[in-house]
Amino acid sequence: MNFNRRQFIKRLVLGLASVEAFFLLRNGVGNNAPDTNAEGMVNLGKVDSFQKGNVYPFVAHKLYVKRMKDGGFLALSNQCTHLGCVVNLNPQSNGFSCPCHASHFNENGEVLSAPAPRPLDQIPIHIKNGELFVDLAHPKKRNAYEKNQLTYA
Amino acid sequence: MAVLSKNKYPQSAFEKFVLHLHPHRIDQRALQFSRTFGLGGINALLFVLLVFTGLLLRFSYVPTATEAYTSVVRLQQQTLLGGFIRNVHHISAVLMVVVSFLHLLRVFYAQAIYEKRAQNWIFGLVLFLLVVASNFTGYLLPWDQLAYWAVTVITHMVEYIPLLGPPLADWVRRGDSVNGHTILNFYTLHTGILPIAFLVIMSFHFWLVRKAGGVALPQTENSEKVNVLPHLVVREILALFVVLAFIFLLAVFYDAPLLIQANPLESPNPAKAPWYFLGAQELLLHLHPVFAAFIIPLCLTLFFFSLPYWGRIKVHSGVWFNSAQGRKSTVATIGFSGIFTLVLIGLLEYALHVETWMPGLPGWLTSGMIPLLLYMVPTGLFVQWIVHKKGKRSRVEVLQVIVTGILTSYLVMTCVSWFLRGEGMQLIF
Numbered sequence A: 001m002n003f004n005r006r007q008f009i010k011r012l013v014l015g016l017a018s019v020e021a022f023f024l025l026r027n028g029v030g031n032n033a034p035d036t037n038a039e040g041m042v043n044l045g046k047v048d049s050f051q052k053g054n055v056y057p058f059v060a061h062k063l064y065v066k067r068m069k070d071g072g073f074l075a076l077s078n079q080c081t082h083l084g085c086v087v088n089l090n091p092q093s094n095g096f097s098c099p100c101h102a103s104h105f106n107e108n109g110e111v112l113s114a115p116a117p118r119p120l121d122q123i124p125i126h127i128k129n130g131e132l133f134v135d136l137a138h139p140k141k142r143n144a145y146e147k148n149q150l151t152y153a
Numbered sequence B: 001m002a003v004l005s006k007n008k009y010p011q012s013a014f015e016k017f018v019l020h021l022h023p024h025r026i027d028q029r030a031l032q033f034s035r036t037f038g039l040g041g042i043n044a045l046l047f048v049l050l051v052f053t054g055l056l057l058r059f060s061y062v063p064t065a066t067e068a069y070t071s072v073v074r075l076q077q078q079t080l081l082g083g084f085i086r087n088v089h090h091i092s093a094v095l096m097v098v099v100s101f102l103h104l105l106r107v108f109y110a111q112a113i114y115e116k117r118a119q120n121w122i123f124g125l126v127l128f129l130l131v132v133a134s135n136f137t138g139y140l141l142p143w144d145q146l147a148y149w150a151v152t153v154i155t156h157m158v159e160y161i162p163l164l165g166p167p168l169a170d171w172v173r174r175g176d177s178v179n180g181h182t183i184l185n186f187y188t189l190h191t192g193i194l195p196i197a198f199l200v201i202m203s204f205h206f207w208l209v210r211k212a213g214g215v216a217l218p219q220t221e222n223s224e225k226v227n228v229l230p231h232l233v234v235r236e237i238l239a240l241f242v243v244l245a246f247i248f249l250l251a252v253f254y255d256a257p258l259l260i261q262a263n264p265l266e267s268p269n270p271a272k273a274p275w276y277f278l279g280a281q282e283l284l285l286h287l288h289p290v291f292a293a294f295i296i297p298l299c300l301t302l303f304f305f306s307l308p309y310w311g312r313i314k315v316h317s318g319v320w321f322n323s324a325q326g327r328k329s330t331v332a333t334i335g336f337s338g339i340f341t342l343v344l345i346g347l348l349e350y351a352l353h354v355e356t357w358m359p360g361l362p363g364w365l366t367s368g369m370i371p372l373l374l375y376m377v378p379t380g381l382f383v384q385w386i387v388h389k390k391g392k393r394s395r396v397e398v399l400q401v402i403v404t405g406i407l408t409s410y411l412v413m414t415c416v417s418w419f420l421r422g423e424g425m426q427l428i429f
């Protein structure tokens, strides 16, 4: 084999440098990324404090909790599925509207008008000892509202 | 200037420096102001201004989520001329986008991008992307509501790139939403990496202008040459003072905006992207995000980078619009594209709600393909018509029509988004 020393050393150095660059970029730059989902389970209070047929905003946890007429709970992320703005309650439609590009969602978080491509994400709810917990670490993407997304006390 | 013109050979260090940038002698016709409008030179000046004011800002700016906003407020209120320096940086940054864009238009319409200038068009486009990237990374730094939500919206756009998008967006933001680490990322890019990239690419850009033999000029038999010193240099110095005076004067009376501190829990209504991205935001209102944030930007980028390689036949380098006919078809295209874009926005807003008429169909069809075709088909027909109206046009003039159409649409969308959209991003009439 025709072994070219210069070429070999060049390639070796380049190869090592790329490996180093890769880890620098991946670990160094991305390293101290805050774990924004670290919050995990959050207690939102007594089940009885939620009245049937009402929507409750939890701004600090970036979600809405809706209690249906039949007592079922649905928690919705307040992050617009379009480009991440915070959606507001729309008193006229009882749904949600986004200030950024005018997406509208109905009361169950389904898209009424684009550009949002899918319903608001659902946040899993657990009820223990009459208290309501939301699992912020596991938001669920969904294509439509279904009855089985509700949680009952 | 007497010193400059008396001697055949340069004497002072300044003169020698100038002759490293410029050749000794240039064509008389290159001096005419309307040849280039001095746009490239003004851009270089703006870059120098941005470096100086930026380095001064670095003395007081603190790149953390808790401190960034207050450090900017402190700079404005407690530092002598602090507000002025920030204003100069802000105004120069805005001007740089405008001037770069006009410069791009100038070289395109003067047919100065073909053949030996093709490579420099590529470098120029890279510089333009660097201008936009610098502006965008700088936009986040004051950490006010405007900054926070503009960057939220744009980084979410990145997520629509198939496969690569979400990890890339998380990496740029260092997290799934804009946070303090995003500031550090953007700060490093804005005040370190991007300025260095500017210097490197700008050097190539200048060198390639000289290599192509200066600015593009129409072919003639007898061209007269003049000395750069003083003929070009006095004009450059004059332009420098006019631009500096303009910016400094503006910086005294116009304050760079600063809203209330960023609040990740509440989007302002309406929330708008930085002004140079408003056209893209308008597109997002009407089109499925995979189209608006990925397919269309990708196609446009490829198209613009490949421009010089499409039309090489019958180019009249240095002739505005290539010919009198080219000028006419350009003007007609501006008229058509401007009106058509406005009408289409109105129709999509008030009448054509395809996704509510056909809820069964997938979104990429109803709010992607269909609106796109609604734009492409009439525009395509118009291009066909204008191209064949008076005999067949040359390739460059067809390209000119297409580029004019695209840019006019973008400008119209920018204006609509900027002036005609109010609360909830609804049209205000």
Ligand code: HEM
Binding pocket: B047, B050, B051, B053, B054, B055, B057, B058, B061, B072, B086, B089, B090, B093, B094, B096, B097, B131, B132, B134, B135, B136, B138, B139, B140, B141, B142, B190, B191, B195, B256, B257
């Ligand atoms: C070496 C070069 C540069 C340095 C060191 C620098 C530094 C800075 C710093 C520290 C800030 C934050 C202070 C503030 O927001 O008022 C800032 C803001 C900004 N920079 Fe730069 N910069 C440089 C070049 C550029 C360039 C080339 C552009 C655009 C083409 C640009 C556009 C901006 C913008 C739009 C802002 C926000 C200004 C505002 O809010 O008023 N910068 N820059």
Ligand code: FES
Binding pocket: A080, A081, A082, A083, A084, A085, A098, A099, A100, A101, A102, A103, A115, A116
């Ligand atoms: S972010 Fe909500 S509509 Fe765009």
